[in-house]
Amino acid sequence: MSPAALQAETVRPDIAELVADVFQYDSPLTHTTSPNEIERWDSLKHIELIKALEDDFEISMTMDEMMEIRCVGDIERVLERYGV
Amino acid sequence: MAGKASAATGPPLRDGHTELPGTTPGSVEVLDALIEASPVLWRNQALLSAADWEVASPAQVARLLQRLASARVKLPKWLARTLAAAGHVLPDQPSQAIEDEVRLLSELNRDASKDQSPVTAVHCVETARRLTELAACGRLSAEIARSAAGRLEAAGMMEDACRLALAAWPSAPQALRHVRAHLRGFAADFPAVRVRVAGLSTTRPFAEALFPAFASHGHRIDATEADFATVISELLQPARSIDALMVLLDPISVLETSWAGGAAEAEQARTSRFAQLVDGIESHCRSSSVPLILNTLPCLTEPEMGYVDASDPSGSAATIRRFNGMLCDLAARYKKLRIVDADFAMASIAPRDRFDRRLWFYGRIAYSSHANEALARAFTSARLADKVAPSIKVVALDFDNTLWGGVYGDDGVEKLDCGDEPPGNAFKAVQNECLRLKAQGKILVAMSKNNPDAISVFGRHPGMLLRADDFTATAINWEPKPDNLRRLAGELNLGLDSIMFLDDSPHERDAMRRMCPEVYVPEVPADTSERALWLRSLQRTWTTGITAEDAARAKMYAAEREAHALREKASSYEDYLAQLAQVLELEVLGHATLPRVAQLHQRTNQFNLTTRRFDEADLAAFLAQPETARVYLARVRDRFGDHGITVAAVVRLAGAGASIESFVMSCRVIARSIETAFLGAVIEDLMSLGVDTVTADYLPTPKNRIVEDFYPSHGFQSCSTAGDGATWIWRKATSQVPHSNFVNVKWSRP
Numbered sequence: 001m002s003p004a005a006l007q008a009e010t011v012r013p014d015i016a017e018l019v020a021d022v023f024q025y026d027s028p029l030t031h032t033t034s035p036n037e038i039e040r041w042d043s044l045k046h047i048e049l050i051k052a053l054e055d056d057f058e059i060s061m062t063m064d065e066m067m068e069i070r071c072v073g074d075i076e077r078v079l080e081r082y083g084v
Numbered sequence: 085m086a087g088k089a090s091a092a093t094g095p096p097l098r099d100g101h102t103e104l105p106g107t108t109p110g111s112v113e114v115l116d117a118l119i120e121a122s123p124v125l126w127r128n129q130a131l132l133s134a135a136d137w138e139v140a141s142p143a144q145v146a147r148l149l150q151r152l153a154s155a156r157v158k159l160p161k162w163l164a165r166t167l168a169a170a171g172h173v174l175p176d177q178p179s180q181a182i183e184d185e186v187r188l189l190s191e192l193n194r195d196a197s198k199d200q201s202p203v204t205a206v207h208c209v210e211t212a213r214r215l216t217e218l219a220a221c222g223r224l225s226a227e228i229a230r231s232a233a234g235r236l237e238a239a240g241m242m243e244d245a246c247r248l249a250l251a252a253w254p255s256a257p258q259a260l261r262h263v264r265a266h267l268r269g270f271a272a273d274f275p276a277v278r279v280r281v282a283g284l285s286t287t288r289p290f291a292e293a294l295f296p297a298f299a300s301h302g303h304r305i306d307a308t309e310a311d312f313a314t315v316i317s318e319l320l321q322p323a324r325s326i327d328a329l330m331v332l333l334d335p336i337s338v339l340e341t342s343w344a345g346g347a348a349e350a351e352q353a354r355t356s357r358f359a360q361l362v363d364g365i366e367s368h369c370r371s372s373s374v375p376l377i378l379n380t381l382p383c384l385t386e387p388e389m390g391y392v393d394a395s396d397p398s399g400s401a402a403t404i405r406r407f408n409g410m411l412c413d414l415a416a417r418y419k420k421l422r423i424v425d426a427d428f429a430m431a432s433i434a435p436r437d438r439f440d441r442r443l444w445f446y447g448r449i450a451y452s453s454h455a456n457e458a459l460a461r462a463f464t465s466a467r468l469a470d471k472v473a474p475s476i477k478v479v480a481l482d483f484d485n486t487l488w489g490g491v492y493g494d495d496g497v498e499k500l501d502c503g504d505e506p507p508g509n510a511f512k513a514v515q516n517e518c519l520r521l522k523a524q525g526k527i528l529v530a531m532s533k534n535n536p537d538a539i540s541v542f543g544r545h546p547g548m549l550l551r552a553d554d555f556t557a558t559a560i561n562w563e564p565k566p567d568n569l570r571r572l573a574g575e576l577n578l579g580l581d582s583i584m585f586l587d588d589s590p591h592e593r594d595a596m597r598r599m600c601p602e603v604y605v606p607e608v609p610a611d612t613s614e615r616a617l618w619l620r621s622l623q624r625t626w627t628t629g630i631t632a633e634d635a636a637r638a639k640m641y642a643a644e645r646e647a648h649a650l651r652e653k654a655s656s657y658e659d660y661l662a663q664l665a666q667v668l669e670l671e672v673l674g675h676a677t678l679p680r681v682a683q684l685h686q687r688t689n690q691f692n693l694t695t696r697r698f699d700e701a702d703l704a705a706f707l708a709q710p711e712t713a714r715v716y717l718a719r720v721r722d723r724f725g726d727h728g729i730t731v732a733a734v735v736r737l738a739g740a741g742a743s744i745e746s747f748v749m750s751c752r753v754i755a756r757s758i759e760t761a762f763l764g765a766v767i768e769d770l771m772s773l774g775v776d777t778v779t780a781d782y783l784p785t786p787k788n789r790i791v792e793d794f795y796p797s798h799g800f801q802s803c804s805t806a807g808d809g810a811t812w813i814w815r816k817a818t819s820q821v822p823h824s825n826f827v828n829v830k831w832s833r834p
Contacts, residue, residue: 024265043447044288051453055258063442 015075018056022049031073057084115140119148123155129162137170145172161186168193169231185228188215192232196239212236212244217597219251221607226256233259237266246270250300257457260296267299274304277467278325282310282318283332285450290332293453293460300461301468312448313337319364324374328467331378332459334450335404336439338381351398362410369418373705377466379459380408382426385436419678420701422466429462430455465623475687476604476625477637478578479521480569482587483532483541483560487515487550489612492538503547513616515549521619522554524627525634527641529572530558531565531585556641565592566599575648576641577751579689579787584625631680633728643724644752661757661826664722668761670769671832673715673732678703680729681717684748689787691749691759693780693794698734698746712737713745714773716766720753727753731762735770735778742770744780747794754790761827763798767814768821776816784808798822 011019011029019029023040035041041049050066053059053075059082069075118125118135125132137145145167152159164174164186174182174190182190191211195204215232218224224232229252236245246266249259263270277298281291291307298305308326310318315331338357341350368376381404387393388400396402415423430438433454443449451459469475484491488511489501501508502515522528528550532538538560542548557576559568565587573580580602587593593605609618619625627634647664654660673681682700689695698706706713717732730750736743744766749759767778780795796802799819800812 021261044286047289047443047447047449047453052261061442063446066442066446 011072012076014056015072015079018052019049019072019075022052029072031076032071034071053079057082059084112139112141112144115144119144119151122148122151123157126152126157126160126163129160133162133166137167137172140170140172142172149175165225165227169227171231171235185215185218185224188218189228189232189235192235196235196241198238198240200239208236208239208241209244212241212248216244216248216251219248219256221605222255223607224252224256226252226258229256229259230262233262237262242266243270246299250296253296253300253457254461257454267296271295271299271304274299274302276304276306278306278308278327279467280308280310280318280324280326280329281332282315282329283334284313284315284337285332285334285444286312286448287332289449289453289456290451290460293457294330294464297457297460297464298468301464303468305464316360316364319368319376321372326374328375328377329368329372330463330467331376332463333379333381335381335384335400336444336450337448338407339384339400339403347398354403358407358410362414365411365414365421366418369414369421373420373701373708375420375422375467375699375701377422377424377463378411379424379426379429379463380411382430382438383435385439419704424459424462424466426459426462430458433458469623469626469628475582475627476526476584476622477582477687478527478529478573478576478584479518479625480529480531480572480583480585480603481518481555482589482592483530483534483538485588486586486608487511487518488541488545488548492534492541497541497544500541500545502545507612508547510612510615512547512549514612514619517616517619519549519554521625522638523635524630525637526625527556527576527638528554529576530555530560531568531572531587532560533562533565534560536560554638556638557645564595564599566596569596569600569603575645577644577754579751581689582687584622628683628686629679631683633680633683636726636728640725640727640752643722643727646724647722658826664724664756664826666756666758666827667721668731668758668765668827668829669719669721669832670762670765670829671717673703673707673717675707677717677729678707681715681732684717684729684732684750685746688748688750689785690751691754691791692785692788693747693791694745694783695785695788696734696746696783703734706734714770716762716769718758718762718765720758731758733762733766735766737770737773737775740775741777741779742775744778747780757824757826759794760798760822761824761829764822764824765829765831771816771821778814779803780812780814782810782812 009030011031011033016029019025019033023038023045025038025040027037046066046069050061050069054061057079059079061078065078069078115135115137118132122132140148149159159174159182161181161183164182168174168186168189171193172190173194174186188211192208192215195211196208200208212232215224215228219229229248233245233249233252236242236248242263246263247270249263252259260267279294281287281294283290287309291309294305294307318329319331338361339354341353343350365376365378368374383404384400389396389398393399394401397406411423415421433452437452438455439450440452443452481487484493487502489507490499492500502511503509504512518528530539539552539555539558542550542552542554557572559565559572561568565585569583569585570580573583580600581604584604584606585593585596586606586608587596588608593607596603596605604624606622609615633640650663651657651660654663671677678700682698682703685696685698685703703715706715714735714737715732716735717729720727720730727750730753731748733747734745736745747763749762770778780800782792782795784792795812795814799822800814801819803811803813805811
């Protein structure tokens with residue numbers, strides 16, 4: 001596996017910490033972790049997640065981006081767009 | 085601090101000449117380079133505080149401080165704050181002026197850990213308590229609050245973390261995230277309040293914010309949510325076993341209408357929704373005993389009718405005004421309806437930030453999360469206002485630089501600032517607010533370190549609004565203020581927790597907080613122009629309605645002090661009571677006396693046998709069922725004046741048995757045998773209804789020890805004890821009817 005691919009397997013630690021905090025979820029996270037695994041990740045908790053991301057990374061997402069986030073990997077992709 | 089971490093490697097470092105080549109994001113090398121350059125960089129706050137100091141080692145922090153010191157640069161306040169928030173320990177050097185909150189956090193960083201020794205644990209709890217105190221009076225910054233809550237949580241000090249995060253919540257909502265998982269456990273033993281939540285939009289974010297709001301008042305909310313947008317059917321449901329129904333209203337859904345059918349149809353749709361809501365509210369108020377709390381509509385930020393939005397009847401601003409007017413008319417008619425003013429509740433949030441359009445389209449959530457939290461706090465205070473912290477009855481006022489600008493002892497009367505010109509007009513405005521508080525039933529007392537002649541300033545300076553006789557009592561001397569305040573509280577027969585102390589000096593405030601922790605000591609704004617309006621924002625002084633007694637209270641306390649003087653002169657206590665010529669005028673509760681009797685139940689702490697805080701809605705329910713309950717009240721008059729309604733009791737009736745559910749008496753008339761006369765008159769009335777056995781509870785609190793022996797000393801026999809409390813019983817066959825020789829009892833039947 002190339003170093004880049006290896007790196008892609010691990011979730012950014014700051015995002016992992018935030019996700020674990022918001023959903024009170026202790027198991028390890030991968031990029032494909034989604035509401036399928038995280039039971040608490042319902043539509044209202046999703047709003048809390050967005051709020052936490054906006055507070056911590058000092059960004060403001062659009063509604064489309066809110067809806068685009070369907071798994072942990074999506075979070076990284078959206079944040080990358082903001083350069084944070 | 086994740087945002088900061090990445091910001092450190094973001095634009096600032098890659099910009100032109102500040103670029104540091106060969107570094108990886110957030111690495112120690114970046115920090116090393118910054119530390120090395122700190123004597124030059126220290127003025128660049130944006131650059132230094134953007135670095136990820138959380139990953140710095142203690143050695144790096146020590147080197148930073150040493151680099152700055154050797155360049156003779158004083159550690160900047162913001163850098164101290166950044167380091168402490170990142171978890172570092174700051175040196176304990178008296179030469180460095182470090183802010184209170186930063187020093188306390190630094191101590192936590194040093195001491196708080198999972199395996200702390202018992203001695204350190206005690207110290208940590210104390211540090212957490214002081215941080216919480218700062219948070220409670222709004223002096224803890226969001227950054228420090230969040231970091232401290234996280235530190236306590238990591239050290240396993242969950243209760244302390246919860247207390248701190250709750251106290252800081254209004255200004256630092258993020259601090260709560262650290263403790264969210266522990267909040268339910270923290271509040272598990274708090275008294276529960278059952279609340280039903282309904283609204284025209286999604287209410288869950290609001291309902292969730294109610295939990296911390298109730299927890300910060302020492303209560304645990306047990307909330308159930310109505311199905312989506314079923315507010316009308318909720319209002320029409322008959323009585324249920326809940327303690328309150330909260331209806332969250334928002335301008336988006338209340339005003340929502342379709343323009344497809346033209347203007348007339350759009351208007352028609354709104355009008356019929358308003359009518360439905362008003363009908364629902366009215367029918368709830370008429371048929372249910374459950375208190376109903378709802379909010380006014382806050383202003384919208386985009387007009388529907390352009391330039392004429394405020395004046396055209398179908399404009400959104402005009403419509404909101406009309407709707408709010410209807411709500412307030414209803415509140416004037418129905419006691420169990422309480423209105424939360426949404427614009428006041430969300431005053432610290434810019435109108436546009438009160439709504440989150442994304443959430444509206446995503447999940448029909450009208451308000452932004454900050455707005456939902458602010459509303460949840462306001463609904464909670466509206467529900468609990470009279471059940472928790474006792475309301476303020478006395479305002480103790482400092483003179484110099486509080487009621488006027490300047491120092492009387494140094495400057496003399498002429499030079500003091502108070503009048504129509506700045507800066508004196510700010511002090512005049514403060515005096516006017518003090519007069520407002522007095523008009524609303526608070527007692528003003530003077531509390532100044534001055535020679536006693538300082539009171540003459542009010543008569544001699546032309547700009548003063550207050551007069552010497554506006555003060556019911558004075559302590560103008562050089563004694564410590566806490567000693568003076570204790571003495572005055574004794575003379576006025578009032579608890580310290582009903583006193584608010586206003587002083588511009590942080591030193592005097594701290595001394596008062598330390599020596600008299602029960603006294604309410606708010607942080608007076610340093611900017612004098614802030615103070616007058618700030619006085620209106622102090623919730624502990626808010627009233628739930630002005631009664632005739634409020635308006636006359638200052639006079640009554642003056643009479644109380646005259647009576648105090650008579651007692652000094654009288655040859656014996658009996659002689660004094662006889663000279664007082666007391667008259668007790670009894671009656672049964674009616675609608676007119678309901679507010680005052682509710683107020684007595686809420687305010688009285690000392691002469692209160694059960695501390696059951698019956699409110700207006702509870703009393704209205706008793707009034708509606710005369711066959712099962714009777715509420716007695718009485719006015720007291722003596723040679724010095726009318727004390728108004730000062731004693732009341734709620735009695736439940738069941739055939740030949742009766743039980744006294746509450747017995748409250750204002751401390752103004754304590755120790756005058758009034759309680760004996762009242763109890764006797766109540767028992768006589770009960771006997772005329774066929775009652776032969778009366779049971780009564782004494783439920784102890786830290787404040788009502790003075791009535792511990794009230795029932796046994798009035799012919800009641802012990803019936804049972806449970807915990808600290810006791811139930812007493814009076815039997816017609818074996819007990820005497822209590823009687824007082826010093827009180828003339830009269831009945832007035834409405």
